[in-house]
Amino acid sequence: MERIPILKMGDNLLVSIQVDMHDRLAMTLQDDLTARIAETRARGVLIDISALEIVDSFIGRMLGNIAAMARVLDARTVVVGMRPAVAITLVELGLSLPGVRTALNVEKGMELIGSRAAGPDGRHQA
Amino acid sequence: MATREQAPILSVIGWDESQLLSEWIAHQLAATTMRRDLLKDDELQEQSRRFLGALRAVLQNGGAEQDITAPAWGETRALLADIAQTRARQGFSPSETATFVFSLKQPLFERLRGNLARDPAALADAMWKTTTLLDSLGLYTTELYQKGREEMIARQQQEMIELSTPVVELWDGILALPLIGTLDSARTQVVMETLLQKIVDTGAGIAIIDITGVPTVDTLVAQHLLKTVAAARLMGAECIISGIRPQIAQTVVHLGVDLQDVITKATLADAFAIALRKAGLAVGPSAAK
Numbered sequence: 001m002e003r004i005p006i007l008k009m010g011d012n013l014l015v016s017i018q019v020d021m022h023d024r025l026a027m028t029l030q031d032d033l034t035a036r037i038a039e040t041r042a043r044g045v046l047i048d049i050s051a052l053e054i055v056d057s058f059i060g061r062m063l064g065n066i067a068a069m070a071r072v073l074d075a076r077t078v079v080v081g082m083r084p085a086v087a088i089t090l091v092e093l094g095l096s097l098p099g100v101r102t103a104l105n106v107e108k109g110m111e112l113i114g115s116r117a118a119g120p121d122g123r124h125q126a
Numbered sequence: 127m128a129t130r131e132q133a134p135i136l137s138v139i140g141w142d143e144s145q146l147l148s149e150w151i152a153h154q155l156a157a158t159t160m161r162r163d164l165l166k167d168d169e170l171q172e173q174s175r176r177f178l179g180a181l182r183a184v185l186q187n188g189g190a191e192q193d194i195t196a197p198a199w200g201e202t203r204a205l206l207a208d209i210a211q212t213r214a215r216q217g218f219s220p221s222e223t224a225t226f227v228f229s230l231k232q233p234l235f236e237r238l239r240g241n242l243a244r245d246p247a248a249l250a251d252a253m254w255k256t257t258t259l260l261d262s263l264g265l266y267t268t269e270l271y272q273k274g275r276e277e278m279i280a281r282q283q284q285e286m287i288e289l290s291t292p293v294v295e296l297w298d299g300i301l302a303l304p305l306i307g308t309l310d311s312a313r314t315q316v317v318m319e320t321l322l323q324k325i326v327d328t329g330a331g332i333a334i335i336d337i338t339g340v341p342t343v344d345t346l347v348a349q350h351l352l353k354t355v356a357a358a359r360l361m362g363a364e365c366i367i368s369g370i371r372p373q374i375a376q377t378v379v380h381l382g383v384d385l386q387d388v389i390t391k392a393t394l395a396d397a398f399a400i401a402l403r404k405a406g407l408a409v410g411p412s413a414a415k
Contacts, residue, residue, distance in 0.1 A: 079360075080362065082360050082361050082362070083326075084318075084319060084322030084323055084325075084326060084357075084361065086360075087322055087357040087358075087360040087361050088315075088318055088319065088322065088357055090357075090360055091318075091353045091356045091357040091360070092353075096356035096357075096359070096360065097360060102359060102360050102361065102362040103362035104325065104326070104329055104330075104331070104361060104362040104363065105329070105362075108329075108331070108362060109362075
């Protein structure tokens with residue numbers, strides 16, 4: 001079965017979505033990712049959607065859900081590389097993903113996760 | 127059958143065309159709507175001659191007499207379009223252009239009366255047909271005029287939208303979007319697209335939306351602003367709304383618009399200061415004099 005690879009980089013998990021998401025794939029990703037967060041005790045999840053051209057309400061909601069689930073497992077999610085057209089679509093669908101942190105590209109996303117790991121709240125320092 | 131019904135009009139148009147033409151031109155020149163300051167006599171003569179010729183050609187071929195949208199009238203319509211366009215450029219009003227066609231009625235009616243004086247029923251019938259035909263042709267010129275205007279308005283609207291949404295780079299990583307004029311859905315769409323594209327191009331992390339030039343903020347405008355902010359946030363950029371005038375602050379609160387999640391500032395300068403601080407930059411007095 002088709003799967004989206006989840007890479008571990010230090011304390012963080014890296015997910016790069018390179019294919020068009022369909023609903024089954026999204027559900028699989030959700031399962032895999034939560035399992036991996038629990039297994040690796042990851043602190044941050046970075047989801048790169050720069051190759052994603054089409055996002056419907058289901059995928060939008062799934063991104064929100066993944067972020068919420070990760071937060072429950074004490075990992076913060078950053079969604080990076082959203083295309084302008086995708087951002088407009090999500091806003092028009094009424095999905096502004098309030099619980100998700102965003103960054104323009106992977107580099108800035110890593111910065112965001114890194115700054116948090118070294119943050120003063122202590123909980124996340126290795 | 128059609129050609130026989132056509133006969134009265136055709137006979138008066140076809141018979142002694144040059145005489146009819148000069149009568150018609152005389153009527154046009156005498157009319158108060160004639161703008162001799164805008165149109166030269168020989169130009170008028172040329173237009174009248176071509177129109178009369180085209181009209182006669184269609185009638186002779188037995189073209190559908192009432193329906194001027196039929197293919198047989200194609201050439202006449204093109205000619206009228208040409209005349210209407212030229213006259214609109216010269217500064218004629220639509221009614222003055224339509225009168226060009228309507229004024230042909232008078233010489234035609236005079237001739238019909240002469241030909242059919244013995245048969246009032248046929249005369250009334252022929253006059254009715256002539257009048258409907260010329261009315262539809264005359265109204266067609268008005269329609270063309272209106273269509274030209276509408277195209278112009280649409281084009282100007284498009285130009286205005288493009289002109290009024292510049293995104294400027296204030297500093298490395300700081301964008302400003304000075305909005306001027308009312309925000310409607312179409313404009314919001316353009317504003318959003320331009321801003322998001324610029325965020326991608328420059329890699330900016332902060333965007334300041336300045337609404338000093340937005341005259342009124344109602345719930346719809348506020349919603350459009352919040353949508354833009356949300357879309358920019360999805361791209362990883364933070365938005366600051368600046369240029370909120372006191373009246374607008376009052377309206378926003380009275381309307382119950384929730385701007386809690388957005389940083390708002392009264393002036394662009396304040397917003398810029400915040401943006402610099404967020405970017406880890408500072409502006410201070412220069413030591414060197």
